[in-house]
Amino acid sequence: MSEAIHVLGLVKRFGSTTALDGLDLSVRTGEVHGFLGPNGAGKTTALRVLLGLTRADSGTARLLGGDPWRDAATLHHRLAYVPGDVALWPGLSGGEILDLLGRVRGGTDPRRRAELVDRFELDTRTRGRAYSKGNRQKVALVAALAADTELLVLDEPTSGLDPLMEEVFRRTVAEERARGRTVLLSSHILSEVEALCDRVSIIRAGRTVRSATLAELRHLSRVTVTARLTGPPDGLSGLPGVHDLAVEGPSVRLHADPEALGALCARLAELGVRDLTARPPTLDELFLRHYAAEPREGVGTGTGEDR
Amino acid sequence: MSARAATDRPRPAGRGVLPAGTGHLVRLALRRDRVLIAVWLTATAGIVLGGVAAAEATYPTPEARQERWEQLRTVPVFVLFQSRAFSAGAEALAAQQAFAAATMCAALGAVLLVVRGTRAEESSGRRELLAGAPLGRHADLAAALAVALASGAVLATVVAGGLLAAGLPAAGAVALALVTASAAWVGAGLAAVAVQFATGPGAAAALALGVFYAMHMVRGLGALAGGRALWLTWLVPNGWLENVRPFADERWWALAPVPVWVALAAAAALALADRRDLGSGLLPRRGGPVRAKRWLGSVPALVWRLDRASLLVWASAVAVTGLAVGYAGAGAMAEYADMPWVRAMAAELHVAPADTFFVYVVFAFVFPIAAQAVLTALRVREEERAGTGELLLAGPTGRTGWALAHAAAAAFTAPVVLLLVLGAAVGAGSGAGGGEVWAGVARFTALTLSLAPAVWVVVAVTVLAHGAVPRLCAAVGWSVLAVGILTEVAVKAGLVPEALFLLVSPFAHVNPYYQSVPAAHALLVALAAALTAAGVWALRRRDLPV
Numbered sequence: 001m002s003e004a005i006h007v008l009g010l011v012k013r014f015g016s017t018t019a020l021d022g023l024d025l026s027v028r029t030g031e032v033h034g035f036l037g038p039n040g041a042g043k044t045t046a047l048r049v050l051l052g053l054t055r056a057d058s059g060t061a062r063l064l065g066g067d068p069w070r071d072a073a074t075l076h077h078r079l080a081y082v083p084g085d086v087a088l089w090p091g092l093s094g095g096e097i098l099d100l101l102g103r104v105r106g107g108t109d110p111r112r113r114a115e116l117v118d119r120f121e122l123d124t125r126t127r128g129r130a131y132s133k134g135n136r137q138k139v140a141l142v143a144a145l146a147a148d149t150e151l152l153v154l155d156e157p158t159s160g161l162d163p164l165m166e167e168v169f170r171r172t173v174a175e176e177r178a179r180g181r182t183v184l185l186s187s188h189i190l191s192e193v194e195a196l197c198d199r200v201s202i203i204r205a206g207r208t209v210r211s212a213t214l215a216e217l218r219h220l221s222r223v224t225v226t227a228r229l230t231g232p233p234d235g236l237s238g239l240p241g242v243h244d245l246a247v248e249g250p251s252v253r254l255h256a257d258p259e260a261l262g263a264l265c266a267r268l269a270e271l272g273v274r275d276l277t278a279r280p281p282t283l284d285e286l287f288l289r290h291y292a293a294e295p296r297e298g299v300g301t302g303t304g305e306d307r
Numbered sequence: 308m309s310a311r312a313a314t315d316r317p318r319p320a321g322r323g324v325l326p327a328g329t330g331h332l333v334r335l336a337l338r339r340d341r342v343l344i345a346v347w348l349t350a351t352a353g354i355v356l357g358g359v360a361a362a363e364a365t366y367p368t369p370e371a372r373q374e375r376w377e378q379l380r381t382v383p384v385f386v387l388f389q390s391r392a393f394s395a396g397a398e399a400l401a402a403q404q405a406f407a408a409a410t411m412c413a414a415l416g417a418v419l420l421v422v423r424g425t426r427a428e429e430s431s432g433r434r435e436l437l438a439g440a441p442l443g444r445h446a447d448l449a450a451a452l453a454v455a456l457a458s459g460a461v462l463a464t465v466v467a468g469g470l471l472a473a474g475l476p477a478a479g480a481v482a483l484a485l486v487t488a489s490a491a492w493v494g495a496g497l498a499a500v501a502v503q504f505a506t507g508p509g510a511a512a513a514l515a516l517g518v519f520y521a522m523h524m525v526r527g528l529g530a531l532a533g534g535r536a537l538w539l540t541w542l543v544p545n546g547w548l549e550n551v552r553p554f555a556d557e558r559w560w561a562l563a564p565v566p567v568w569v570a571l572a573a574a575a576a577l578a579l580a581d582r583r584d585l586g587s588g589l590l591p592r593r594g595g596p597v598r599a600k601r602w603l604g605s606v607p608a609l610v611w612r613l614d615r616a617s618l619l620v621w622a623s624a625v626a627v628t629g630l631a632v633g634y635a636g637a638g639a640m641a642e643y644a645d646m647p648w649v650r651a652m653a654a655e656l657h658v659a660p661a662d663t664f665f666v667y668v669v670f671a672f673v674f675p676i677a678a679q680a681v682l683t684a685l686r687v688r689e690e691e692r693a694g695t696g697e698l699l700l701a702g703p704t705g706r707t708g709w710a711l712a713h714a715a716a717a718a719f720t721a722p723v724v725l726l727l728v729l730g731a732a733v734g735a736g737s738g739a740g741g742g743e744v745w746a747g748v749a750r751f752t753a754l755t756l757s758l759a760p761a762v763w764v765v766v767a768v769t770v771l772a773h774g775a776v777p778r779l780c781a782a783v784g785w786s787v788l789a790v791g792i793l794t795e796v797a798v799k800a801g802l803v804p805e806a807l808f809l810l811v812s813p814f815a816h817v818n819p820y821y822q823s824v825p826a827a828h829a830l831l832v833a834l835a836a837a838l839t840a841a842g843v844w845a846l847r848r849r850d851l852p853v
Contacts, residue, residue, distance in 0.1 A: 051701050053850065055849075080701075087695045090507070093595025093596055095598050096603060097599075104604065104605065104606070126595070
C-alpha cells in the first residue's frame with residue numbers, strides 16, 4: 001500500500017526547546033489517520049513541517065511523493081488544511097473568504113460549496129471578526145472540504161464545534177474516506193478518533209510512542225477482569241501476565257495481558273466462578289496511559305511496546 | 308468565618324470615586340504601554356524642545372526674525388497648517404512653528420493610550436478575561452483616562468523643565484508646556500468617546516485623530532480668515548490652545564475650558580458606554596456579501612480589498628488638503644515671488660520662485676504618505692501573526708507571490724497613488740488660484756512622483772526586515788521613517804552634518820536642494836529592488852509564522 005505521508009526521525013528545535021525529537025509518522029493512502037498527543041506534544045509543529053511552513057532541523061519528510069518544504073506550493077494543490085486556531089480576515093464575510101480561498105486554488109465546484117455551507121449551517125454573510133471560534137472553524141472546514149484534494153490535513157478541527165456539527169463533521173469525513181481521500185486528523189476527542197480513524201499515531205514530547213490500528217492498540221493492552229469466586233483466590237497472583245490483583249472477600253479484580261487470558265480463565269474455572277466480566281481497556285484508559293508518565297512504562301509486557 | 312472572609316475580601320479599590328479595580332488596570336496599562344508612553348513623551352517633548360533650541364539658530368538676527376514674522380503674516384498656509392504667530396521674538400516664533408506638530412503628537416499618543424486600554428482590549432477579547440474579576444463596569448475606561456491624563460501631566464513637567472533649563476522666560480515656558488499637555492488631555496477625551504462608537508481599535512483611533520485634525524483645521528480657517536471669523540478659533544480646543552500665546556503676553560484664561568472639555572468628554576464616554584454591550588459599538592455592524600466580487604480571486608486582489616478603504620480615506624484627505632494648499636498658496640506666491648528670501652530659496656531648490664512654497668509643502672507631505680506606505684508594508688507581518696497568512700500559504704500560494712503582492716501594494720498604493728493625487732490636487736488648486744490648471748497638474752505630479760523612489764526604499768527596508776528579522780519588522784520600518792524625518796529636521800536646524808543626512812535618509816536623495824549624486828533616482832530604485840529581493844530570499848528560508 002502506498003504512503004501519502006512518510007516521516008522519519010524528524011527533529012525541530014525552537015531555541016532551547018525541542019518541539020520534535022525524532023518523530024516518525026506513516027500515513028497510508030486512503031486511510032483516516034488519527035494524530036494524537038497531549039497539549040504541547042508537537043502535533044501542530046509536525047503538521048506545519050508537513051505543510052512546508054516550518055523547516056525541520058533534521059530527519060526526512062515526504063508528502064504525496066514530494067518534499068514538503070521545497071515543493072510546498074505545488075503539493076498544496078493536492079492537499080487542504082484546517083488550522084487548529086482559524087484566523088479570518090476581519091473585514092471579509094465568510095462567503096468572500098470561501099470564494100477567495102477557492103479561487104486561489106483555481107476554482108471549486110459551486111454546488112459542492114453550497115452543499116457544505118448548507119450542511120454545516122454556516123452563515124456566509126457574517127464578517128470574519130464577528131464569527132465565533134466554532135464558526136471560524138466551519139469556514140475553514142468548508143473551504144478545505146470544498147477543495148477537491150487527495151489529502152486533508154485537519155488540526156483539531158472540531159474543538160469549537162457543537163455536538164450536532166461534530167456529527168456532521170464525522171459523517172462528512174466518512175464520506176471523504178469512501179471517495180478515496182486520505183485524512184490526517186489531529187484530535188483530542190477520543191470518540192471521534194474511534195469513529196473515524198483506521199490507524200492512530202500517539203506522540204508525546206515530540207516523539208512517536210505508538211502507531212497502530214485501534215484494534216492492535218487494544219490487543220496489546222491489558223484486559224480488566226473482575227470475578228466472584230466460590231473458593232479462595234489461590235494461585236492467581238503467581239500466574240504470568242497477571243497484574244494489579246485486588247482481592248475483596250470473594251471478589252477479585254485484576255489486569256491481564258491478552259496472551260495470559262487463556263491460562264487465567266483455566267485457573268479461574270478451577271477455582272469456581274460465580275460471576276465473570278472481562279473487558280478490553282476503554283480508549284480513554286489507553287490514551288491516558290500513553291499520554292502520561294514515562295514513554296516506556298505502563299502498557300503491556302513490553303512486547304510490541306516500541307514501534 | 309466572618310472575620311476571615313472580611314480580611315480576605317479584596318479591598319474596594321476605588322473608594323467610591325473610581326470604579327473598583329481601576330488601580331489594577333492602571334498598573335496593567337503602565338506595564339503594557341511603557342514603551343509607547345516613553346517613546347511618545349520623548350518624541351513630543353523633543354518636538355517642542357528641539358524646535359525651540361533650533362529657533363535661535365534658524366533666526367539668529369532681529370532681521371531674520373522680522374523676515375519670518377513677515378512671512379507668517381503673508382503666507383496663509385503657515386497659519387492654516389501651523390498656527391498664528393503673536394510676536395516676532397525668537398521663542399514666540401519657535402512656539403508658532405512647533406504648535407501643530409507638538410499638539411498633534413501629544414494627541415496621537417494620548418489617543419493610542421486610551422484606545423489600547425479600552426477598545427483594543429475589548430475587541431481582542433482580553434477584556435473578557437477580566438469580566439469575571441471584581442472590576443467596576445467602566446474600570447478600563449477610568450484607568451485608560453487616568454494613565455493618559457497623568458502622562459499629559461508628566462509631559463507638561465518635562466517640557467516646562469526643559470524650557471526653563473534652556474533659560475527661557477518662565478511664563479512662556481509653562482504656557483507652552485501646558486498647551487502641549489492640554490493637547491494630550493483633549494485627545495484623551497476624544498478617544499474616550501470615539502472608542503464607544505467604533506468597534507475596531509484602528510477605526511476608533513482614526514476617528515479620534517481625524518476629529519482632532521479637523522478641529523486643527525477649523526482653528527486654521529478661523530485664524531486665516533481673521534476679523535469677524537476669528538470666533539471660529541474659539542469654537543475648538545485647538546483654537547483655545549493657540550490663543551494661549553506662549554512667549555507673547557500669555558493669556559492663561561484661554562486654558563480654562565480644557566478641564567471642562569475633558570470632564571464633559573469623560574462624562575459623555577461613560578454615558579455612551581452604559582448604552583452598549585461589551586464588544587459592540589454604537590455604530591451598527593453590517594453583514595457582508597454572500598459571494599465575493601468576481602475579481603477577488605488572488606492574493607493581489609485580496610490585498611487591494613484590504614487596503615482600498617484606508618487608501619480612499621487617505622486619497623480624499625490628500626486631495627482636499629492639496630487643493631486648499633494649492634489654492635491658498637497660489638495667491639500668496641503671486642504676490643511674494645519677488646521677495647528676496649523667496650528668490651534665494653527658489654535658487655537653492657532649483658525651481659521657479661513662484662513654485663518654492665509648493666515644493667516646500669510637497670516635501671513635508673511625503674512623510675505622512677511614507678507612513679501610510681510603511682503601514683501597508685507591515686500588513687504582511689500582521690497577516691503572518693494573525694494566522695490569515697497560514698490560510699493562504701497552506702494552499703497553493705507561494706511565499707514569493709504572497710510577499711511580493713504585499714510589497715507591491717505598499718510600493719504602489721501609498722507612494723504612487725497618493726503622490727499622484729497630491730500633485731494633481733496642488734496643481735489643480737494653484738491653477739484655480741491663478742494659473743493654468745493642466746500645466747500646474749503636469750508640473751506638480753512630475754514633482755511629487757519624483758519623490759516615490761525614496762518611499763520605495765523605506766518600503767523595501769520593511770520588506771527585508773519582514774524576511775530577515777520578522778519580530779523587529781515594525782520597529783525597523785518605523786525607525787527608517789523616523790530617522791528620515793529627524794535627520795531632515797536636524798539638518799535644517801544645523802544640528803547634524805549634511806553628509807550624515809545624505810547617508811541615512813533616502814529622502815535626501817530626491818530633494819533637489821541636496822544634489823546628492825547623479826542618477827540618484829535610478830540608484831534608489833535599484834536599491835529598493837535589491838532590498839526587496841533580499842527580503843523575499845530571507846522569507847523563503849525561514850519558519851512561518853515566527
